[in-house]
Amino acid sequence: MIHENLWQVRNELQRNGILISFTGKLTQELIEEYGAAVKQYLESVNVPRNNVFQTFSIFIEQTQNIKNYCSSKSGTPIYDEIAQSCIVTIGNMDDKPYVCSGNLVEKSDAAGLEERLSPLITMDKEGLKQLYKTVLKQDVPPDANGSGLGLIDIARKASRPLEYSITEIDPRFSFFTLKAVV
Amino acid sequence: MEPLIIPATNSTPQIHFDASLGKLVVKGQSYPENAFKFYEPVLAWTNDYLQHLQEQAVVTMELELPYINTSSTKCLMMLLEKFEAAHCAGKPVKVEWICNMDNESEYECAEEFQEDLTLPFEIIEKNSDV
Numbered sequence: 001m002i003h004e005n006l007w008q009v010r011n012e013l014q015r016n017g018i019l020i021s022f023t024g025k026l027t028q029e030l031i032e033e034y035g036a037a038v039k040q041y042l043e044s045v046n047v048p049r050n051n052v053f054q055t056f057s058i059f060i061e062q063t064q065n066i067k068n069y070c071s072s073k074s075g076t077p078i079y080d081e082i083a084q085s086c087i088v089t090i091g092n093m094d095d096k097p098y099v100c101s102g103n104l105v106e107k108s109d110a111a112g113l114e115e116r117l118s119p120l121i122t123m124d125k126e127g128l129k130q131l132y133k134t135v136l137k138q139d140v141p142p143d144a145n146g147s148g149l150g151l152i153d154i155a156r157k158a159s160r161p162l163e164y165s166i167t168e169i170d171p172r173f174s175f176f177t178l179k180a181v182v
Numbered sequence: 183m184e185p186l187i188i189p190a191t192n193s194t195p196q197i198h199f200d201a202s203l204g205k206l207v208v209k210g211q212s213y214p215e216n217a218f219k220f221y222e223p224v225l226a227w228t229n230d231y232l233q234h235l236q237e238q239a240v241v242t243m244e245l246e247l248p249y250i251n252t253s254s255t256k257c258l259m260m261l262l263e264k265f266e267a268a269h270c271a272g273k274p275v276k277v278e279w280i281c282n283m284d285n286e287s288e289y290e291c292a293e294e295f296q297e298d299l300t301l302p303f304e305i306i307e308k309n310s311d312v
Contacts, residue, residue, distance in 0.1 A: 028193070035213075050284075053249070060251050061252060146253050147252050149253070
């Protein structure tokens, strides 16, 4: 089966400029390994150094965000389904690297995501910087598994406004995607 | 006071805090799975050290962080706030941030910390390709 489809899969990847793609459950070890590979690969295809650093940074924030989201569901019956649903791609389109990732989210979490993302899309760099500094100085709630800075940082490092989508999959889940162009 | 020494890993920096030298070094990439857990002993040691600081010699925090994720940045902020408070209390502390100027995000990160702190804070150019 895969033999017959692989050509189509390959063409689809190429059409989207996807250089590296992986799916499934993310662990810290995998994030580190993939991160090093992403860096090496982009350097080998002569992506400018600053773009390599930015891509690496966006990649780490996106994957750690997803991993933290999955961890927040640990111990619940939907954990496996969410953790296995992750996809992360790194591509190059019109000479600009991008990181695009997706994962299932519980439907009740979709609104919160949208609430956090939509203001970032309309903010300019100066606005994002001020927001970043404000959040950086806020106290972190004791149960937080992140600093609340990840998405703001991704938006700051991207050269264009972030793009995202939330698509209903079934009564329980939506599929969330986030794309950041370096 | 016992020095705090933690060797570097892929995703955590080397920590070398030596009270006898008055030098606190954080060096390497920082993007651990749980930054708060990693930096907790670092913050605790610093707290203790600064509280009992008597000496007149300057205490230097030496930073070299080619990549730092956002939750580590938050922890670093907490660490530097302790230094800032010591400075405001009249204690002789300073920050030296060694930076690869070719890396915009690395320099920008150092610069933004510098903007918000009043203690002596120097950004030092790293010799290229060392």
